[in-house]
Amino acid sequence: MKKIYLFLLVIFITSRFAIAQSCVIDSSNTNFLAPHPDSIPCIERGITYSQTVQLLVPDSIDLINYGSPFSFVLYIDSVILNGIDGLPVGISNAVNPAPGVFYPGQYACVLMSGTSTDLAGNYYLTPNGTITAHGTPYPPIFDGDTTIDLALLQAMSLGQLDLFVDVIEQGAACRSLWPGAVCIIDSTNTQFFSPSPDSIPCIERGVGYNQIIQIHIPENFDIGPFAGLPPGFLLLNVDSMQIDSITDFPNGLVYELNPSNGFFLGGDNGCAFASGITNDPTGNYPLSIHGTISVSGIPGGFGFPPDTTFDLGQAQSMSGMFNLSVDVINTGEVCRPVSGISTYHASLNIMMDVYPNPSNGNVVLKLNAGGRVDGEIAVIDMSGRKVFAQTLDVQGTYTTTIDLSKYPKGIYAVQLKTTEGFASKTVAIE
Numbered sequence: 001m002k003k004i005y006l007f008l009l010v011i012f013i014t015s016r017f018a019i020a021q022s023c024v025i026d027s028s029n030t031n032f033l034a035p036h037p038d039s040i041p042c043i044e045r046g047i048t049y050s051q052t053v054q055l056l057v058p059d060s061i062d063l064i065n066y067g068s069p070f071s072f073v074l075y076i077d078s079v080i081l082n083g084i085d086g087l088p089v090g091i092s093n094a095v096n097p098a099p100g101v102f103y104p105g106q107y108a109c110v111l112m113s114g115t116s117t118d119l120a121g122n123y124y125l126t127p128n129g130t131i132t133a134h135g136t137p138y139p140p141i142f143d144g145d146t147t148i149d150l151a152l153l154q155a156m157s158l159g160q161l162d163l164f165v166d167v168i169e170q171g172a173a174c175r176s177l178w179p180g181a182v183c184i185i186d187s188t189n190t191q192f193f194s195p196s197p198d199s200i201p202c203i204e205r206g207v208g209y210n211q212i213i214q215i216h217i218p219e220n221f222d223i224g225p226f227a228g229l230p231p232g233f234l235l236l237n238v239d240s241m242q243i244d245s246i247t248d249f250p251n252g253l254v255y256e257l258n259p260s261n262g263f264f265l266g267g268d269n270g271c272a273f274a275s276g277i278t279n280d281p282t283g284n285y286p287l288s289i290h291g292t293i294s295v296s297g298i299p300g301g302f303g304f305p306p307d308t309t310f311d312l313g314q315a316q317s318m319s320g321m322f323n324l325s326v327d328v329i330n331t332g333e334v335c336r337p338v339s340g341i342s343t344y345h346a347s348l349n350i351m352m353d354v355y356p357n358p359s360n361g362n363v364v365l366k367l368n369a370g371g372r373v374d375g376e377i378a379v380i381d382m383s384g385r386k387v388f389a390q391t392l393d394v395q396g397t398y399t400t401t402i403d404l405s406k407y408p409k410g411i412y413a414v415q416l417k418t419t420e421g422f423a424s425k426t427v428a429i430e
Contacts, residue, residue, distance in 0.1 A: 023111035042174035090116035202335035238266035361405025375418030
């Protein structure tokens with residue numbers, strides 16, 4: 001009899017423990033995620049944590065809200081959620097109802113609980129599971145009935161499905177990541193990036209960061225100065241730009257675009273909102289912009305026929321106009337912007353000569369500088385890869401030969417980058 005009572009007691013304790021580790025579903029929730037990622041309570045190091053995230057599975061999703069340049073509706077058949085990956089060490093999660101299979105209109109919740117002593121900072125969370133949907137068989141990745149990873153959909157969403165949690169020191173103020181669902185576009189902005197890369201506020205290590213960057217897509221792009229030609233000689237009209245993603249942020253920093261699909265026409269305005277907490281080493285972090293730009297201009301002008309689409313990475317490496325970077329500093333240090341390095345320096349470009357053009361591979365770089373020139377010489381291929389780099393600290397006339405004969409034939413950009421700005425000339429290797 002004692003054994004039976006002991007057995008029943010174990011079952012009771014186990015069931016009570018299981019109930020304690022399960023969240024209660026809120027059937028009145030009307031949001032896909034509740035609370036919003038900007039209001040999930042922070043985890044205090046060494047303090048027991050328990051937080052419920054409510055979910056409501058929608059009937060359908062329009063991919064224009066998740067990175068697609070056009071409207072494309074996927075009708076959801078089912079969602080499998082096994083759990084959440086990326087939580088701080090010591091924090092576990094449990095899905096209710098288990099085993100985590102949900103259908104359109106169904107409610108669910110995830111309980112995050114435990115005690116963590118991980119480093120203070122922002123932790124990017126990834127859903128573990130799949131989504132099965134059907135829709136028009138276009139584009140190919142969503143052909144008819146399709147099952148894809150939730151992590152893939154999250155990566156495509158450009159911030160719309162991002163989920164985060166903050167770890168803070170005991171007693172520290174919880175720092176929300178998002179002051180709003182999306183940054184507000186300043187329609188009066190006329191700069192490609194505002195603030196410019198040399199005046200973006202620095203990121204202090206371990207301190208919450210929030211920064212809006214306004215974007216203005218130019219209606220035309222003067223490639224002349226970057227190709228060693230007079231201004232206005234090769235003026236390309238910008239038809240549209242598609243920003244797929246921006247990468248190489250310090251760990252813990254994320255961004256959101258407005259419009260969320262990253263699609264702009266020439267002359268459009270938009271913005272990006274960078275936020276988060278990082279403990280990465282101090283220094284300058286150049287960011288990479290991935291996507292395409294479609295232009296039209298003079299037929300046959302240096303490889304640019306009337307209508308051309310090319311990678312933004314290529315434009316970024318060839319021009320400097322699209323260069324963007326952020327600085328990480330220690331708390332209390334003076335912000336050290338990268339002055340001028342993303343600014344085209346017209347007078348420096350005049351001092352710089354690259355010949356012969358076209359070349360058989362041996363390229364001569366000549367500088368007729370009146371004062372000191374301190375910086376770097378770099379050669380970039382059309383894919384944006386740096387094939388040659390050399391530091392430079394000279395005064396007056398300077399000449400050097402760069403051997404590019406071992407590289408494929410094509411167009412290369414020869415760049416000179418200094419703290420005052422940059423100069424760029426193109427050369428054809430035949």
